[in-house]
Amino acid sequence: MRDQISKYTHKLISDRSALAGGIAFAAQDDTLITGGNADLALLAEEIISGLNCLGLVFARPSLPFADLLVRRAPAGEHSIVPRDTETRTFLHDIPFLRSFELGDDPARRIAQLLGNRKGVIVEGIGIVASGAVTIEQAYINYSSVFHSTFVKYLQDVLNEGFLLPGEEDLFSSFRSEWLRHLSAEGLVFRTGPLTLPEEIIREVETVGRYTVERGLVDSFFGNISARAGDMIYISQTAASLDELAGCIDPVPMDNSTTTGITASSELLAHRRIYEESGAAVILHGHPKFAVVMSMLCEEKDCPIRDCWKDCPKVRFLGDTPVVAGEIGAGGLAKRVPPVIGGPGKAVVYGHGVFTIGRKGFEEAFRALVEVENWCRDEYFRLLA
Amino acid sequence: MHGWTGKILRVDLTSGKAWREDIPLELLHAYLGGRGLGVRLIRDYFMFDPFAPEMPLIFAVGPLCGTAAPTAARLTVVSRSPLTGTIYDCSAGGMFAWRLKAAGVDALFVTGRSARPVVLAINGEQAELLPALELWGKGVHDTVSALAGEGSVACIGPAGENGVLYANIMMGEGNSVGRGGLGAVMGGKGLKAVVVNGEGTTAVADRERFDHARQDVMRLFRASPVIFGELGISEYGTPALVDLMRQRRMAPTENFRKTVFPDSGNYSGPAIRKACGAKKDGCFGCPIQCKKSTPQGEPLPEYETVSHFGALNGIASLSAIVRANSLCNELGLDTISAAATLAAWGEAKGRFPAPDEVAPLLVEIAQRRGEGELLSLGSRRVAEALGKPGLSMSVKSLELPAYDPRGAYGMALAYCTSNRGGCHLRAYPISHEILRKPVPTDRFSFSGKARIIKIAEDTNAAVDSLVACKFSFFGATIEEYAELLSAASGMEYSPQSLKEIGERIYATERFYNCANGFTSADDLLPERFYEEPGSSGEGIDIPPIDRQRFNEELQKYYRIRGLTAEGTFADQGFLTRQP
Numbered sequence: 001m002r003d004q005i006s007k008y009t010h011k012l013i014s015d016r017s018a019l020a021g022g023i024a025f026a027a028q029d030d031t032l033i034t035g036g037n038a039d040l041a042l043l044a045e046e047i048i049s050g051l052n053c054l055g056l057v058f059a060r061p062s063l064p065f066a067d068l069l070v071r072r073a074p075a076g077e078h079s080i081v082p083r084d085t086e087t088r089t090f091l092h093d094i095p096f097l098r099s100f101e102l103g104d105d106p107a108r109r110i111a112q113l114l115g116n117r118k119g120v121i122v123e124g125i126g127i128v129a130s131g132a133v134t135i136e137q138a139y140i141n142y143s144s145v146f147h148s149t150f151v152k153y154l155q156d157v158l159n160e161g162f163l164l165p166g167e168e169d170l171f172s173s174f175r176s177e178w179l180r181h182l183s184a185e186g187l188v189f190r191t192g193p194l195t196l197p198e199e200i201i202r203e204v205e206t207v208g209r210y211t212v213e214r215g216l217v218d219s220f221f222g223n224i225s226a227r228a229g230d231m232i233y234i235s236q237t238a239a240s241l242d243e244l245a246g247c248i249d250p251v252p253m254d255n256s257t258t259t260g261i262t263a264s265s266e267l268l269a270h271r272r273i274y275e276e277s278g279a280a281v282i283l284h285g286h287p288k289f290a291v292v293m294s295m296l297c298e299e300k301d302c303p304i305r306d307c308w309k310d311c312p313k314v315r316f317l318g319d320t321p322v323v324a325g326e327i328g329a330g331g332l333a334k335r336v337p338p339v340i341g342g343p344g345k346a347v348v349y350g351h352g353v354f355t356i357g358r359k360g361f362e363e364a365f366r367a368l369v370e371v372e373n374w375c376r377d378e379y380f381r382l383l384a
Numbered sequence: 385m386h387g388w389t390g391k392i393l394r395v396d397l398t399s400g401k402a403w404r405e406d407i408p409l410e411l412l413h414a415y416l417g418g419r420g421l422g423v424r425l426i427r428d429y430f431m432f433d434p435f436a437p438e439m440p441l442i443f444a445v446g447p448l449c450g451t452a453a454p455t456a457a458r459l460t461v462v463s464r465s466p467l468t469g470t471i472y473d474c475s476a477g478g479m480f481a482w483r484l485k486a487a488g489v490d491a492l493f494v495t496g497r498s499a500r501p502v503v504l505a506i507n508g509e510q511a512e513l514l515p516a517l518e519l520w521g522k523g524v525h526d527t528v529s530a531l532a533g534e535g536s537v538a539c540i541g542p543a544g545e546n547g548v549l550y551a552n553i554m555m556g557e558g559n560s561v562g563r564g565g566l567g568a569v570m571g572g573k574g575l576k577a578v579v580v581n582g583e584g585t586t587a588v589a590d591r592e593r594f595d596h597a598r599q600d601v602m603r604l605f606r607a608s609p610v611i612f613g614e615l616g617i618s619e620y621g622t623p624a625l626v627d628l629m630r631q632r633r634m635a636p637t638e639n640f641r642k643t644v645f646p647d648s649g650n651y652s653g654p655a656i657r658k659a660c661g662a663k664k665d666g667c668f669g670c671p672i673q674c675k676k677s678t679p680q681g682e683p684l685p686e687y688e689t690v691s692h693f694g695a696l697n698g699i700a701s702l703s704a705i706v707r708a709n710s711l712c713n714e715l716g717l718d719t720i721s722a723a724a725t726l727a728a729w730g731e732a733k734g735r736f737p738a739p740d741e742v743a744p745l746l747v748e749i750a751q752r753r754g755e756g757e758l759l760s761l762g763s764r765r766v767a768e769a770l771g772k773p774g775l776s777m778s779v780k781s782l783e784l785p786a787y788d789p790r791g792a793y794g795m796a797l798a799y800c801t802s803n804r805g806g807c808h809l810r811a812y813p814i815s816h817e818i819l820r821k822p823v824p825t826d827r828f829s830f831s832g833k834a835r836i837i838k839i840a841e842d843t844n845a846a847v848d849s850l851v852a853c854k855f856s857f858f859g860a861t862i863e864e865y866a867e868l869l870s871a872a873s874g875m876e877y878s879p880q881s882l883k884e885i886g887e888r889i890y891a892t893e894r895f896y897n898c899a900n901g902f903t904s905a906d907d908l909l910p911e912r913f914y915e916e917p918g919s920s921g922e923g924i925d926i927p928p929i930d931r932q933r934f935n936e937e938l939q940k941y942y943r944i945r946g947l948t949a950e951g952t953f954a955d956q957g958f959l960t961r962q963p
Binding site: 001027028029030051052053054089090092111115116117118131132133134136137140236237238239251255256257258259260261262263264265267268271326327328329330 | 600603604605606607608609610612613614615616620624625626627628630631649652653654816818819820821822823824825831832834835836839840842843861863864866878879880881883884887940941943944
């Protein structure tokens with residue numbers, strides 16, 4: 001398990017979701033082991049001792065958004081509710097503890113909350129997340145909380161402005177120091193059409209890694225596929241986009257076998273996009289500014305409440321269509337295929353971006369970069 | 385009262401008396417219902433012989449039964465297995481569970497032995513024993529038809545009447561309480577069937593909270609490729625796993641001598657759909673509808689059944705497999721143990737049964753005549769009788785299902801730590817080792833598996849006590865079900881508190897087994913898996929299981945559970961401290 005702790009410590013640093021030196025893991029085999037920041041590790045050890053789970057991560061996020069959300073929350077509230085579809089589906093809500101609520105036995109208080117949910121925000125200390133089955137699962141839950149707080153904070157700032165002393169300065173440093181320029185420059189793509197299975201699988205692995213390395217997606221959020229003739233080669237469910245070796249399922253277009261039962265939950269959406277658009281490849285990720293902007297709606301007096309699944313309209317972010325739809329067997333697979341063919345890109349409300357390539361992945365990748373950059377620029381334009 | 389009824393119906397078949405009692409609320413809170421409640425209620429009886437009149441046969445529903453909680457119209461039957469000698473439980477979905485709850489009870493507790501065959505008829509507050517001599521000897525279909533006008537039916541077929549050690553209790557809609565021979569326990573009591581009707585409703589404490597939690601569950605179902613994916617079990621039923629197990633090279637073939645069957649495509653999910661016109665079917669109130677049936681309503685076989693009547697016996701004929709499944713349902717036989725017993729017998733004899741020999745053999749088993757007399761005892765006793773005990777592919781005498789342990793090491797460990805013998809459903813590591821839910825784990829590594837198996841066993845013991853279907857957890861988690869339970873019962877439950885309840889249930893079962901003589905010597909796989917490789921190929925190596933590494937992980941498991949190195953309890957006062 002120590003190799004897993006080391007691996008996911010490095011991932012938290014490389015994906016810039018946690019501060020180096022501010023990360024601790026605890027894991028229970030027949031003995032309890034910890035690693036990382038000594039103070040956090042001690043706390044992590046005490047917390048996991050009170051839980052029936054295998055792994056736990058406690059880390060200081062690289063951005064202050066989780067703490068700021070806690071401080072902005074009204075006095076009587078004890079949790080934040082993610083607004084993006086993906087994390088809301090899996091997290092429901094994220095409990096938080098304010099500093100003064102920790103009392104004499106913070107580990108016990110945190111364990112009580114973590115016994116109910118996958119992740120908890122502890123004001124002034126960090127985000128703590130558990131993994132019932134693996135250390136990787138704790139990392140995924142941490143990433144989900146980080147993603148969710150990022151999206152919600154940006155949305156709240158856009159809607160409500162800065163409310164706290166010093167908040168605007170923190171946001172400015174986020175913009176000037178944390179955010180990085182997104183581009184596809186310097187990347188090498190195979191020129192399509194791709195026809196050989198080995199060639200396709202290698203390219204899917206490579207491009208999946210590109211999306212994470214370039215900061216377009218968090219590694220566990222998204223999926224990728226390529227079509228060659230009657231076969232779709234698609235990333236498996238719960239696969240990390242930067243570790244796709246051995247995690248790509250060949251699925252026949254006619255469903256003549258069910259080996260693809262382990263394929264991404266968006267297999268149906270991919271299949272229909274191929275059927276309707278003639279695409280050769282599909283990329284799907286959850287770049288954060290696109291997620292934020294997709295939920296910005298200026299409709300007045302609209303009777304629809306569950307916009308993320310019920311909105312029937314096609315809105316636009318620049319020239320990119322935005323549609324609603326639940327993940328998996330929900331409406332996404334119906335609403336994306338009709339709109340993606342022309343522009344080669346589409347955004348799903350509160351969820352993420354789909355892009356296609358007619359020959360290879362370069363077109364899809366550049367479109368993903370373009371959508372996120374447009375949304376980022378538009379966000380800051382509106383904020384100004 | 386919300387969630388529960390707080391009542392138990394006790395029936396003594398010897399005296400013919402039936403009466404209701406209160407169940408202490410603290411027991412319901414501490415054991416939930418279903419498996420947990422049954423395990424608690426059997427505390428004073430667990431050392432009796434499975435066929436002793438004193439041994440109870442307990443039908444227990446859970447606090448979510450009767451509500452709109454997805455997949456919760458289920459019950460668990462608990463007793464001691466005549467096949468394994470262990471404490472035994474098995475759950476089944478369907479209208480019977482719903483109506484038992486509607487009759488106003490959380491549990492039906494049957495003891496004694498009737499001098500003549502009887503049917504227990506429950507109609508709301510009324511319960512009576514009716515003579516059933518004319519039903520004795522009849523198949524399941526005729527029995528259900530005869531009683532269907534009175535309510536929902538749970539009954540035995542000829543296999544249960546004749547004491548076949550892997551006889552099922554069959555539910556009227558085609559579900560079964562399978563594996564451990566509880567149908568034989570029922571038959572031994574002279575109880576042909578239970579028919580139940582009721583009109584009560586289950587009160588939900590917080591409707592708004594309940595509906596919100598239900599929507600959360602349904603959203604997760606829709607996001608799960610295994611449940612509602614276009615290649616998932618809602619579309620193809622559990623035979624959706626046939627192709628996957630072939631591709632992973634872990635489909636038990638020819639009594640586990642091999643792990644790939646070249647003709648498995650004959651009975652894959654798509655093949656069954658094409659050949660049989662399979663349509664969606666399933667348990668009452670379940671949104672998943674993973675069962676499949678013919679256009680005429682005949683239930684089609686599930687994954688374990690097609691694989692074991694297929695690959696395990698070297699049979700490629702889908703029609704022979706479907707016929708075997710239908711016959712088992714009619715006779716009240718467990719399909720996994722029946723097929724695995726035939727495979728062990730076939731290997732011992734030097735020839736697996738031909739497709740057209742299977743049906744006559746199943747009839748002989750149910751009637752315990754001819755070759756069936758021996759085969760009715762299960763593979764362990766068959767192999768021992770034939771002087772080849774190593775050919776029984778079982779753990780604690782329970783035949784292994786259709787996941788070769790050489791292809792999934794968590795599964796290997798879980799077969800052995802299961803309190804009811806070689807069962808895949810106690811910890812269900814196939815979920816993460818193969819189906820990548822909730823996250824993938826390395827199927828060829830033991831690392832961390834002892835802890836993972838322990839946590840999963842605890843979680844699933846709670847799930848079996850709610851009672852919810854395991855398949856729900858390919859999408860949802862215990863987090864959403866804790867919320868459903870809290871909303872339904874008005875008591876606060878968390879995933880952590882449910883796992884603690886599950887841990888109590890699991891430890892109690894283990895304690896019963898240890899008290900009945902089980903030790904670490906019973907927590908081992910058949911020798912074949914440590915000595916012979918599976919069918920390697922296509923870049924996948926299936927070596928024998930490393931015995932030393934397996935034993936290390938088993939010892940870790942014992943330490944995590946607080947057991948001795950022999951897998952037993954150092955503290956003989958464990959039970960007295962439990963509620």
